[in-house]
Amino acid sequence: MQEIGIGLLGLGTVGSGLVRLLEKNGEFLARKTGIRLRLRRILVRDPEKPRGVSVSRKLLTTDFEEILSDPGIQIVCELMGGLEPARTYILRALKAGKYVVTANKAVLSTYGPEVFAAAEARGVGLFFEAAVGGGVPIVKALRESLSANRIRRLTAIVNGTCNYILTRMTEEGLPFSEALREAQARGFAEADPQLDVSGADSAHKLAILATLAYGGFLPAEKVYTEGIETLEPLDIQFARELGLVPKLLAIGREEDGRVEVRVHPTLVPETHVLASVREAYNGFLLEGDFVGSVLLYGLGAGGEPTASAVAADLLDAARFLQAGARPGPILFRDRPLEIKPLAEVESRYYFRFSAVDRPGVLSKISGILGAYEISIASVIQKGREEGGPVPIVMLTHEAREASVRQALSEIDRLEVVTAPTRVLRILED
Amino acid sequence: MQEIGIGLLGLGTVGSGLVRLLEKNGEFLARKTGIRLRLRRILVRDPEKPRGVSVSRKLLTTDFEEILSDPGIQIVCELMGGLEPARTYILRALKAGKYVVTANKAVLSTYGPEVFAAAEARGVGLFFEAAVGGGVPIVKALRESLSANRIRRLTAIVNGTCNYILTRMTEEGLPFSEALREAQARGFAEADPQLDVSGADSAHKLAILATLAYGGFLPAEKVYTEGIETLEPLDIQFARELGLVPKLLAIGREEDGRVEVRVHPTLVPETHVLASVREAYNGFLLEGDFVGSVLLYGLGAGGEPTASAVAADLLDAARFLQAGARPGPILFRDRPLEIKPLAEVESRYYFRFSAVDRPGVLSKISGILGAYEISIASVIQKGREEGGPVPIVMLTHEAREASVRQALSEIDRLEVVTAPTRVLRILED
Numbered sequence: 094m095q096e097i098g099i100g101l102l103g104l105g106t107v108g109s110g111l112v113r114l115l116e117k118n119g120e121f122l123a124r125k126t127g128i129r130l131r132l133r134r135i136l137v138r139d140p141e142k143p144r145g146v147s148v149s150r151k152l153l154t155t156d157f158e159e160i161l162s163d164p165g166i167q168i169v170c171e172l173m174g175g176l177e178p179a180r181t182y183i184l185r186a187l188k189a190g191k192y193v194v195t196a197n198k199a200v201l202s203t204y205g206p207e208v209f210a211a212a213e214a215r216g217v218g219l220f221f222e223a224a225v226g227g228g229v230p231i232v233k234a235l236r237e238s239l240s241a242n243r244i245r246r247l248t249a250i251v252n253g254t255c256n257y258i259l260t261r262m263t264e265e266g267l268p269f270s271e272a273l274r275e276a277q278a279r280g281f282a283e284a285d286p287q288l289d290v291s292g293a294d295s296a297h298k299l300a301i302l303a304t305l306a307y308g309g310f311l312p313a314e315k316v317y318t319e320g321i322e323t324l325e326p327l328d329i330q331f332a333r334e335l336g337l338v339p340k341l342l343a344i345g346r347e348e349d350g351r352v353e354v355r356v357h358p359t360l361v362p363e364t365h366v367l368a369s370v371r372e373a374y375n376g377f378l379l380e381g382d383f384v385g386s387v388l389l390y391g392l393g394a395g396g397e398p399t400a401s402a403v404a405a406d407l408l409d410a411a412r413f414l415q416a417g418a419r420p421g422p423i424l425f426r427d428r429p430l431e432i433k434p435l436a437e438v439e440s441r442y443y444f445r446f447s448a449v450d451r452p453g454v455l456s457k458i459s460g461i462l463g464a465y466e467i468s469i470a471s472v473i474q475k476g477r478e479e480g481g482p483v484p485i486v487m488l489t490h491e492a493r494e495a496s497v498r499q500a501l502s503e504i505d506r507l508e509v510v511t512a513p514t515r516v517l518r519i520l521e522d
Numbered sequence: 523m524q525e526i527g528i529g530l531l532g533l534g535t536v537g538s539g540l541v542r543l544l545e546k547n548g549e550f551l552a553r554k555t556g557i558r559l560r561l562r563r564i565l566v567r568d569p570e571k572p573r574g575v576s577v578s579r580k581l582l583t584t585d586f587e588e589i590l591s592d593p594g595i596q597i598v599c600e601l602m603g604g605l606e607p608a609r610t611y612i613l614r615a616l617k618a619g620k621y622v623v624t625a626n627k628a629v630l631s632t633y634g635p636e637v638f639a640a641a642e643a644r645g646v647g648l649f650f651e652a653a654v655g656g657g658v659p660i661v662k663a664l665r666e667s668l669s670a671n672r673i674r675r676l677t678a679i680v681n682g683t684c685n686y687i688l689t690r691m692t693e694e695g696l697p698f699s700e701a702l703r704e705a706q707a708r709g710f711a712e713a714d715p716q717l718d719v720s721g722a723d724s725a726h727k728l729a730i731l732a733t734l735a736y737g738g739f740l741p742a743e744k745v746y747t748e749g750i751e752t753l754e755p756l757d758i759q760f761a762r763e764l765g766l767v768p769k770l771l772a773i774g775r776e777e778d779g780r781v782e783v784r785v786h787p788t789l790v791p792e793t794h795v796l797a798s799v800r801e802a803y804n805g806f807l808l809e810g811d812f813v814g815s816v817l818l819y820g821l822g823a824g825g826e827p828t829a830s831a832v833a834a835d836l837l838d839a840a841r842f843l844q845a846g847a848r849p850g851p852i853l854f855r856d857r858p859l860e861i862k863p864l865a866e867v868e869s870r871y872y873f874r875f876s877a878v879d880r881p882g883v884l885s886k887i888s889g890i891l892g893a894y895e896i897s898i899a900s901v902i903q904k905g906r907e908e909g910g911p912v913p914i915v916m917l918t919h920e921a922r923e924a925s926v927r928q929a930l931s932e933i934d935r936l937e938v939v940t941a942p943t944r945v946l947r948i949l950e951d
Contacts, residue, residue, distance in 0.1 A: 110812070114670060114812050117811070118670060118671070118672065118811070118812075121672065122669070122670060124854055124856065125669065125737060125850070125851075125854040126669065126850040126851075126854070127850060127851065128850075222667070228668075228810075228812070228813035228814060228816060229816060230659075230662075230663060230666075230667030230668070230816075233659075233662065233666065233667050234659060237659075237662065237834060237837070237838060238651070238659030238662050238831075238834050239657075239659070239830065239834065240551075240554065240555065240833075240834055240837055241543060241547060241551060241829075241830055241833030241834050241836075241837065242547070242830055243547065243550065308554060366798055366799075366819065368798075369795055369797075369798035370795075381657075381830060382546070382547070383539070383543050383547075383657070383826045383827065383829055383830040383833075384657035384820065384821070384826070384827050384830035384831075385657060385820065385821045385824075385826070385827050386819075386820060386821070387657060387658060387659075387818070387819065387820035388817070388818070388819035388820065389816070389817070389818055389819075390795065390816065390817035390818075390819070391813065391814065391815060391816035391817065392813070392814045392815070395814075397812045397813070397814070398812065398813050398814050400670075400812055401668065401670055401671055401810060401812040401813035402667075402813075404669075404670030404812075405666060405667050405668065405669055405670050407670075408666070408669055408670065408850075409666060412847065412849070412850065413845070413847075415847065416842070416845035416846060416847030417845060418841065418842075418844065418845030418847055420841070421554070421555040421556060421557075421837075421841065422554075422555075422556065425553055425554040425555070427553065
């Protein structure tokens with residue numbers, strides 16, 4: 094039985110989950126793997142703070158140097174979150190020759206190259222399954238299980254908060270604000286939900302996944318990002334009539350050496366497997382040139398699921414450590430990633446026009462679309478309401494984003510159009 | 523760049539898929555991983571046979587000894603299938619100190635302990651992602667990603683042929699025989715479909731998954747197995763009216779130290795995530811004590827998806843080889859697995875009684891069920907047909923298999939009951 098010493102940084106939700114996991118399943122894991130993971134030190138800000146988990150006061154420290162200088166600590170497990178001091182601690186641990194397990198998506202999607210290079214330079218292992226997808230083994234799928242494939246497409250629901258809100262809006266017809274309040278009340282959304290609902294959290298996660306899939310560092314700010322705050326129940330209702338459900342998707346594609354990365358609300362056919370990813374679940378659909386489509390689905394957040402991923406990383410790290418080995422490199426591209434501009438991206442679209450109910454309106458709108466080579470797949474025009482504006486809903490075939498933007502700007506300037514056209518992208522099959 | 527020499531046994535569908543994968547993605551993999559996988563020898567029965575893949579005639583051999591004695595071959599990749607000579611070759615390769623990658627579910631579910639022990643004894647790695655689930659990384663999920671969890675339940679669609687047939691029966695109302703013919707015509711079923719439709723193939727796969735999940739060898743013959751041949755369209759139709767769809771499920775559970783393993787047609791609520799696993803796809807739902815529910819979904823068969831899994835194993839094996847290391851042990855239980863007898867298993871049930879249309883029939887049937895403590899959740903009785911027998915459909919709450927068998931045997935002896943009662947189990951949530 095080999096014992097591996099762990100220095101834990103942070104004892105919040107995930108850190109406490111890990112402590113509970115090692116307490117409950119530690120013996121079982123030792124028997125199963127031949128490796129005993131021993132928590133030797135836990136870095137906290139305030140050792141006196143009451144915690145939901147029982148740890149010996151002796152384990153707690155406020156001094157990172159104690160962890161760094163302890164030769165009995167072979168793995169540093171960073172679960173503090175945030176950029177600093179997490180980044181500095183990770184780098185110092187790697188440089189000191191310790192293996193690092195982290196759940197820190199902010200550090201990885203911001204300082205990825207620096208952190209990866211530090212691990213390479215010192216020949217130590219860096220593991221971060223828990224940075225994306227909580228308990229869902231999506232990082233390992235990209236780094237190992239599907240590594241023999243070229244990943245053509247990655248289409249994922251990576252934010253449980255947004256998925257919960259959209260599920261409530263779709264299944265109960267709630268407006269965004271009300272669904273958000275329900276999510277907050279049930280613990281699926283933070284008091285300040287901005288990072289989630291704006292799509293920023295999804296962009297961070299997509300940046301990490303695309304970096305793994307395409308082998309070149311992709312910073313989060315390169316991801317085109319729209320959130321879910323402006324989605325209207327009326328559009329969800331029309332979409333459902335057309336057999337479509339809204340999801341906040343993170344999409345990565347590689348084509349002709351260029352990479353397309355975007356996060357936005359997307360209408361998904363209700364028979365599509367991602368449509369069945371409901372509530373606070375995450376779903377990752379990967380399409381590889383040999384494996385075809387693979388979906389991974391599970392809880393993408395929460396102390397216990399995330400602790401499951403951290404513990405798996407610790408066991409992996411321990412096994413590599415024992416052998417003096419480490420996993421393969423993360424960045425493998427010979428040239429930098431080239432990003433395809435959003436204007437060139439093609440997609441199917443959902444439009445809802447608000448127009449006065451007058452003969453010739455439809456022909457004007459469709460004339461402009463035609464001029465921009467946007468071809469219409471179907472139209473719904475609902476009965477008139479006493480002279481008021483009528484919604485006209487159209488689905489298009491594949492069209493270029495730039496053409497769509499130009500066409501809509503012309504259409505929205507028409508006198509007969511009473512409000513800006515609502516636009517949603519539709520998931521291509 | 524380290525070069526790893528591979529000896530391939532078998533050049534059928536999966537072997538040819540692997541050759542194509544290495545040809546197409548070999549350079550990319552070398553750049554990505556720093557490992558070059560080189561096929562040094564391929565064992566075939568007939569070197570002159572025309573093949574769908576171009577390999578140099580010089581690589582082909584009919585003599586296993588050439589592979590075994592080649593010091594440049596560090597990994598033997600067994601893709602012949604069948605028990606012998608595959609078992610002997612695997613054992614000899616392990617004993618010769620070579621790492622082994624295999625897709626052979628028959629050998630593993632029959633001779634698991636012998637093969638695992640040979641790998642342990644010689645300190646070499648044994649990899650078998652491709653033995654279950656084709657391209658879906660279910661083996662790695664159990665061995666690594668979710669390894670920190672106790673797996674409470676494993677519920678899976680592991681046979682694409684059956685899933686395709688059931689999808690056609692459900693969505694188009696086809697009888698079994700016709701759906702089977704369609705599956706054969708479209709290449710989703712073998713000319714002799716017995717191994718698939720009888721549930722035997724699913725039982726082999728479940729045996730391997732349960733062995734990994736519970737850490738004790740579970741031979742396939744311990745799996746209670748029913749196939750899909752006797753499913754009737756009428757029952758599928760009733761089930762759909764009740765919001766249920768039929769799936770051939772492989773179910774493993776551990777409770778109080780005993781393991782329950784069974785394969786049988788099961789009615790799944792249509793909102794359940796496994797209901798969205800359609801056509802020839804496989805789906806593996808794992809429930810761990812920390813991770814919660816995780817689903818893996820993808821193509822469970824076919825040359826290319828399976829080659830993706832084999833190639834991932836080759837890369838893993840190569841990385842371990844380089845470090846002189848190997849993955850953790852497969853069997854980790856201190857006592858043998860104890861199997862829970864089917865009679866003690868509890869489930870919800872679907873019954874379809876055929877009874878004459880006469881007052882008091884329903885009360886007789888429900889009286890017998892009550893006497894066996896089987897409580898009824900809902901009943902559908904369809905309108906009468908000119909004096910003929912009427913179907914009475916009932917769903918029960920959780921009941922014990924033994925009680926159900928006894929109750930039905932009494933009911934089927936009633937004079938008013940005109941045909942044996944049809945029984946299906948319902949997936950518990």
